[in-house]
Structures are given as structure tokens and as C-alpha cells.
Amino acid sequence: MTHKAVFLDRDDTLISDPGYISDPAQVKLLPHVGQSLSMLKKMGYLLVVVTNQSGIARGIVTEQRLEQIHHHLKKLLADEGVYLDAIYYCPYHPDGTVEQYTLESDLRKPQPGMLLKAAEELEIDLSQSWMIGDSYRDVAAGTRAGCRTILLDTPGKPQVREPDDPEPDKRAVNLREAVNILRMFEFQQKAQAARSMRQQAEAQTTEPEKPEPETPTPQPPSEPKATPTDSTEQSVSPTADEQSETPRPQPMPAETPTTEDKPRTFTQPPETQPGPLPQRPTPDTTQDVKSIHEPKPEIPSSDKTHQLLEEILHRVKIKHRYDQYSEFSVFMLLAWLVQVLAVFSLVVSIWFGLDADRGVDSVQTMIGYAVALQLLVIALLLMHDKSR
Ligand SMILES: [Mg+2]
Structure with a gap:
């Protein structure tokens, strides 16, 4: 039996990030985190933290100290009634100062190593899982592992996006909104499943009527006699057949992309990321993203003001959503x-x-x-x- 999971970045996703955290006393939960994780647990998700900890490679913190920091994080969450299923960290960095940890590693996000390792050890179905983080590295790691992704786009902290970075499936201003997105997604999935089941049931009730007209049709044996003789009838009969057959093939390509897109987004390797992500939820978000991140090649100098205004508008919208999801006090x-x-x-x-x-x-x-x-x-x- 496999589980679904939510993979969570640590810094600026669960706890505030003052820089390299080297002391348990520096661990401060962000607002709504306990409540949001509790909701994810109720939805049946495993909670797995995946975090890059290059501070170990840089000699800022030791693995033993990091264990203490994570122990304190677990304690803070336990005080709010939430328990993490696992924490995976990558201590490696190619520019480190501690020889033992100075190397490239597939564990380091944006590589998906930590997610894949967790999936193997905890029997996680990655196609049913999500990655939530505040940087495009998190999005890339999640996409490469085959998860859906949510980018936390907090006001006042614009995300730096490299050209190869994949688009997130969704965007949220904080963890609380991300959980709301997951709840809405699951609700839509269930509604869609119920709709397709209803359609199948309706099709089954109407199908018995079809065989009746088909049973009287065993007469066609007489038609084959005519088709070989008349070339004109050959041209008619195929078109008649096509008219009856083409409607079936035509809808297939139109329908299969929509139904198969969802699985594809889970399983496609990173090279095919641009394909799935724009197909589903991103018609709106991609427009926003393009307006922020990709207009550089298109900008004539006279449009810079317009672009700046668009970015300000986008940030104001994010701020509004952030305030909407801010904790009641x-x-x-x-x-x-x-x-x-x-x-x-x-x-x-x-x-x-x-x-x-x-x-x-x-x-x-x-x-x-x-x-x-x-x-x-x-x-x-x-x-x-x-x-x-
Ligand atoms: Mg982070």
C-alpha cells in the first residue's frame, strides 16, 4: 500500500529564515503552520520535510547541531498537535569548506533525490503527492520527482526564476492558502470522478437500446454483393462508414489529452516539464508569471513603465491574498x-x-x-x- 505525501521545504515555508539557522532558539514557526499541517494530516497526507542544508558543508552548523534544531522544530509542532513523518536534509554543496560534504549531490534541490529516497523508504506514491516550497528549486525538485507543486509567492519576496525552471502547478501566498488549494483540488477531483461515473452509468443504461437496432442489421450480407460491382457505390459506402466511424476517433484526441494530461504531469521527466504545466491550471498564472519573469526579451523601452505597473499590480494582488489569509488576531x-x-x-x-x-x-x-x-x-x- 502506498501513501500520498506533501513534501515541505523548511526555511520560509515552515519556519522563518534569518539566514543559516545554527541554534534551536532561532527556530520560529511561521503563522498558520501548525493549523495548516494539521489539516493536511486530516486529509491523509504524510508530512515530509525536504531541506537543503549547505550550512553543514560550509562549516556553519554540524549534523549533530542540525539534529537538535530539527528536534526543536518537531517539539514546536508537537505543541500544536502536529507530527512530521520524516525530515530529509542534504548536507552537501559543491562550494563547501568541509571536505567531507563538498560535492555535488542528487539529494540537493533542485534535484529530486530527497523526494525519491523518501518515496522509496516511506512507500509514497509520488503521482498523488505535492511539493510545497518558496523557491523555484523546490518546484523543480517536485516536478522532477513527479509530484504536483505549489510555489509560495509571498509579498515582498519576489522569486528568482532561471530560464530552465519549470512553472509550479499552483501558487499561494502562504501555507494556509496552499492547503486551501489542495482541498479545492481534491474536491474537484472527487466531483470529476463522480461525474464520469454518472456518465458511465447513463451510457450503460442507454447502451442496451443500441444492440436492438444492431440485431436487425445482419442483412448487410446483401450489400457486399453490390460494393464490388459499382465503383461509385464504393466511394459512397466508405464515406458513409467514415461518417459513422470518424465521430469516434475525432473526440478521442480531444478527450484523451485532457484525461491523460493529469497522469502525464506526474510521470513526465524534467525535460518534458514545460508540456504538462501550462496545460492544466496555469492559463491564468502563467500569464502572471510571464508578465513578471519573461517580458525582458519583448520590452521596448517605452513599455517598461507598463511592465512596472503590471508587476506592481501583481504584487498588490498577492499582498491582498496574503492579508486575506493572515491569521485572525x-x-x-x-x-x-x-x-x-x-x-x-x-x-x-x-x-x-x-x-x-x-x-x-x-x-x-x-x-x-x-x-x-x-x-x-x-x-x-x-x-x-x-x-x-
Ligand atoms: Mg525555502
């Missing part, structure tokens, strides 16, 4: 409520100031309330930022 809610009270106090103080019957003391009191409430708003916003 009680501090933020309280800040909004207190802000309303602060404005109300200010308005009342102005009203008191305009009213001749009110004394100066009452005006000053209301202004004092407004200032105090505004300070409270600032404090709540700071607490909100700190809790993220």
Missing part, C-alpha cells in the same frame, strides 16, 4: 473597537468645546480619554504584530 479586533471609542471621545470633546454651557474641564477630560484610548490602540497593534 484578538488584539487586532480589540484595536479596532478601541479606535472607534477613541474617535468617539474626540468627537465628544469637540462637541463639548463648541457648547458654551460645558466647562473647560469636561473638554479636557474627553480629550484625555481620547488620547488614552489612542495609546491603547497603539499598544494592541504592537501586541498583534508580536503575536504573528
